[in-house]
Amino acid sequence: MELSGAEIVVQALKDEGVEYVWGYPGGAVLHIYDALFKQEAIQHILVRHEQAATHAADGYARATGKVGVALVTSGPGATNAVTGIATAFMDSIPMVVVSGQVPTPVIGSDAFQEVDTVGITRPCVKHNFLVKRVQDIAMTMKKAFYIAASGRPGPVVVDIPKDVTDPDIKVSYVYPATIQMRSYMPVERGHSGQIRKAVDFMMQAKRPVIYTGGGVVLGDASENLYKLAQVTGFPVTNTLMGLGGYPATDQLFLGMLGMHGTYEANMAMHETDVLIAIGARFDDRVTGKIAHFCPHAKIIHIDVDPASISKTVRVDVPIVGQVNNVLEDMLRLIEEMQRKPDVKALSDWWARIEGWRSVNCLSYLPSDQVIKPQKAVDALYQVTREMDFYLTSDVGQHQMFAAQFYPFDKPRRWINSGGLGTMGFGLPAAMGVQQAFPEATVACVTGEASIQMCIQELATCKQYDLPLKIILLNNGYMGMVRQWQEFFYDGRYSHSYVDALPDFIKLSESFGHVGMQVTNPADLEAAYREAFGMRDRLVFMDIVVDPEENVYPMIEAGKGHHEMHMSPYLSSERELA
Amino acid sequence: MQRIIAVLLENESGALSRVANLFTARGYNIESLTVAPTEDPSLSRMTIVTRGDENVLEQITKQLNKLIDVVKLMDLTEGPHIERELMMIKVRADGGVREEVKRMSDIFRGRIIDVAANQYTIEMTGGSQKLDAFIQVLGEECIIETVRSGVMGIARGNKHLV
C-alpha cells in the first residue's frame, strides 16, 4: 500500500484500533487533518483548547484501559497540551499525543509556530520522538503505542514535521505486527523466590496491612487483590489513585490513607508489622514524614517499575513485575503450600482496628440550613449507586470529599488527577469517559474555581451530545487553599476568594445545556434525581455549599500517620452525621 | 561516594539530552560525562562520574535504566576497572622554566604535541588524580589553558558491558 505520511499517521491509528482522537487543527497538522477528513473509522473530537484534548484522551484511557490519543498542532498547540501530558505522566496513564512540527528544513530557525516540543515535553513523558522521515512514521507509531501501554504506562509524544506528512510523497506502508526493542523490555513476572519470601512474611504477620494504589487499577488486578484479601483476612487501604481497586463497601476496607485518609487506615499504617504495598509509590501525601512512616513494619513492595521501589522508603521484599501476575503467583503459592495467616493475632488486630473505626473520623456537623459538601457527595452516592456510574473530579476539597464519601466498588470508576493535581482536569476527562461509554452515567465533581479552568469545553459537550452531570460544590473559595490559610496562615485568605463568579445557570444555558442551582439541603436529593433523570442533557448543578467547611482528618505535611488533625466536632456533644 | 557508570545507549538524537535532563531534573550530581559512538554506529557509550549516598546511587542507576534509549549499564566502581582521562594543557615555557616543564611532563608521561615561542602544549592521559597532580605541580602561574575529556572507564578482566 502506498500512502503519504499523513495517511500513514491515520492508518497506523486505525491499525492500533483507535476509535477516538481528541484534537485541534493548525498549520502543521493540516495534512493529517485532511487525511482524517477522508475516512470514517476514527472519530475526531474537536475540543476547544488543547489542554482538554489531552485530559479527554486521558479520561478515556483511565476508564477503558486503552491508549488515549490526542492530536495538536505545533507551537501553541503543543504547549497547551503540556499540562495534560504532565497530568497523565504523573498518574502513569497510557496516552499517545501526535503533534505537528514546522517543516524539517526550517527546524531551529525560529520558524512560525516553532517550539522544541520534544525538548519541552521530555521531562514529562515516558518517551518522545521527532520523526524526520516519512518511512519512519509507521515504526515510530508502533513503538509509541507499545511504550505507552506496556510496563509502567505513560504518555508518549510523536512530533511530526509538516513536510514529513506531505500528501504528494507516498511510500509503501506496512504496519509492524510485533515489536522488539533491545533498549526497552518491561518485566512481566515477579521473581518466585521473592514472592515466596513475601508469603512467609505475610503468614507470620501479627498486624498486616495491604496498601494498594493506582497500579492495581492500571494493571487490572482488582479481582486477584480481592482474592488475596479474602484468603488472608488482612485489612486493605487504598491511595487516592487506588480507590475502586478494592470494593469500598467491603468489611476489610479501611478507606483511603494519607493526608486526608481515615483514622483507622492511618493508625493501622502506624502500627502495622508487615506492610504489603501493591502498585503504590509511597507518595509524600501518603507517607507523611518518612522518619515516622510505618515505624514497626517489614515492607513488601510489588511494582512494575524498579525505580518506584525503595525510592522514598526502603523496602525489605521488593518484587518487580506486573501486579496481576505477581498476585496470581502469590495466590497459587498460598494455596499449594496451604499457608494460613496467624488467625489469633489477626483477630486481636481487627479488634484494635474496630476501635479506631468506631471513632467515625469522617463525621461532620449536619445542617438543615446550609448544604454540607460531605452531604452533597453522600446524596450523590445514594442517587447513583445503582447506576452504571463514573465520577471524575477536579482538584481541591471537593476532590477529597468525593474520595472520602463516595464508596467506589469497582476500578476505573473514580477518575482524578492525583500526582499533578491539575485543576481543569474534571470536565474534559468526563468527556473522554462519556465518549467511551455513551450509555453510562458520567458525572464530574468540581469547584467553582476548578471548573473555570476548562469551562470552554461545555461547547464540545454540546457539539457531541455528551450528557454529563456537573456537580459543582460551590463554596465560593478555593477551598483547599483557604483551608491551608486558615490552618497555617492565621486565616489570612490571600487571594483564595473566588470573586466575580458567573451565573452558572445562564452560563450553562448559553452553551445550550440545563443549569440548576441548589441551596437548600432539603432539595438536594430531589434535585439530583431530576438532573440524573435527564438522560440526554448535560445538567450543570450549581450546589451552593458551606463556604468554610474543612476536610478532616488531615495530616500536616511533615507529620506522621499518628498525628492527624481530627474534625473539631468529633469531641463535641452535638449529633454528628 | 563516587561512582563511575558506563552506559550503552541508542545513538539517537536526543539520547544525550535525556540523560543530562534526568540528572538536572532529579538533582543528581554529574562530575563528568563523556560520550561517543561505539564500533556499532547505532550505539553510543557514555561514562558518567557521579556522587551520592547509597539510596541516591541506587535511584540513579534505576532511573537511567528506565530511560527508553538506555540499552545497558554497569557500575564500574563495583569491580576492578580502568579509568582514563585525556588532558591537553597549554603552559608557559619561557627561559628558565622551559627545560623544567619538559622534565615534569616526562615524569608524568606527557607528550609535548605543540610548541610555540614561549609555550608548550602537553598531552597527557591517566587517572583523574594523576592529571590533577600534574596541574598542581605546574602551578597556576604556569598554566594558560587546559582541556580535559572527563573520565572514560572499562571493566578489567573478562567482564564487559556488551
Ligand SMILES: Cc1cc2nc3c(=O)[nH]c(=O)nc-3n(C[C@H](O)[C@H](O)[C@H](O)COP(=O)(O)OP(=O)(O)OC[C@H]3O[C@@H](n4cnc5c(N)ncnc54)[C@H](O)[C@@H]3O)c2cc1C
Ligand atoms: C489535593 C490532593 C490531596 C491528596 N491527598 C491524598 C491523600 O490523602 N491520600 C492519598 O493516597 N493520595 C492523596 N493525593 C494523591 C497523591 O498526590 C498521589 O497521586 C497518590 O497518593 C499516588 O497514588 P499511588 O501511590 O497509588 O501511585 P500512582 O501514581 O497511581 O502510581 C502507581 C504505581 O503503581 C505502579 N504500577 C503501575 N502499573 C502497574 C502494574 N500493571 N503492575 C504493577 N505496578 C504498576 C507504578 O509503577 C507506580 O509505582 C492527593 C492529591 C491531591 C491533588
Ligand SMILES: Cc1ncc(C[n+]2csc(CCOP(=O)(O)OP(=O)(O)O)c2C)c(N)n1
Ligand atoms: C492548575 C492549578 N492551579 C493551582 C492549583 C492549586 N490549588 C489546589 S486546590 C485549589 C483550589 C480549588 O478550588 P475549587 O475548585 O473551588 O475547589 P474547592 O477546594 O473549593 O473544593 C488550588 C488553587 C492547582 N491544583 N492546579
Ligand SMILES: [Mg+2]
Ligand atoms: Mg471552591
